[in-house]
Amino acid sequence: MSSHTNNNVDIHDTENYDPTTWVPKVESHGTKDIWGRFWILSFLTIADIVAYFVWPPSMSRNIFFIVMGVLKAWFIVGTFMHMKHEHKKLGYMIILPMAFIIFFLFWMMYEGNFWGTI
């Protein structure tokens, strides 16, 4: 994720921080990546629509759609939200709790099936 090797970042470092606000100086990463992600996201959405029409409804199809959603989220968070270029620890703080939530999504959808039979 991050190219910073030093974990302890000193905010009094005027080379990497704005000396009046102590906001980390950011570098531009170019626009090629952004358009690449746009095409990937469009492709994944089209793949979703194709799957919707060719694959009869089933729980495995739902799991496929959620996995596709997570893939799209990966590209949006990674490139559009610049998570790739952030400090690794920040990424873990955000992504780990969401991993549990995604599991919970699968779980409750599956359990809902049995509510009528309890």
Add this chain to the structure above:
Amino acid sequence: MSTQTISKSSTWGGGNSPFNVSYGKLMMWVFLLSDAFTFSSLLIAYGAIRYSYDSTPIEQIDALELKFAENVQEKFAPDVAETASHAATTLEHGAEHAAEHAEHFIPALRELGVFTEAQWPSPDLVFNHFPFAHGLHLPLIFVSLMTLILILSSVTMVLGVEAGQQGNQKAVSKWMLLTIIGGFMFLGCQAWEWTNFISAGARMWSNPYGPPAFAALFFGVTGFHGFHVFSGVVLNIIIYINNLKGTYAKRGHYEMVEKVGLYWHFVDLVWVFVFTFFYLI
């Protein structure tokens, strides 16, 4: 700016930024995480409630598609000829057709036994409209267009952030303006979708297509998301005006653009999952 003497060796001892981001940006991430929990709880509830009902059987969907095809031949084809000859009254015809659709078509399908309160309707039977294509069965097309609009506005937003990182004030203005337009387009589409669903007879407490929970969850979740989009557009407008006034150029950095951009991408991210749950599953 701190004047204390601080040990630089301790990550969490204060005086340094363990995540190497500013306080504002870190707090935006924390807020987005908490907001993601809120949306997840709504989607988890949707998944569980949706699967506590049986689904509309496939054979009935096929029968319904045939019925739609007949409807197109009987009602839509003459309508096209008529509409072509009275181009000025196209909109009126559209409104009439929508009213007819809501009054006769859905009750007819209910008599066919397609929609019952015990069965969760297949979303492609409910959200199958497209502007200026009255009476045609076009599932997923409109909502895919909405998805494309939101993804494109995410792209223009991130291009704005990129321009800010290069300190290019004019480019930031251009991309922010495009993002705002994308936001309004999405809100317009959502208003159209709601209008269709409401004019078909759906309310928070009742739903002509099946279980009332379907409508309640649809209005609840897309409404909550739509309000986020609206707030995002308002924030984008504030940033746009600030940038025109040169606030960020004076400040020396465009971090505000980036922070509001994070919120805007989050709104796009939530839509990806709303699309997955309400229209695909």
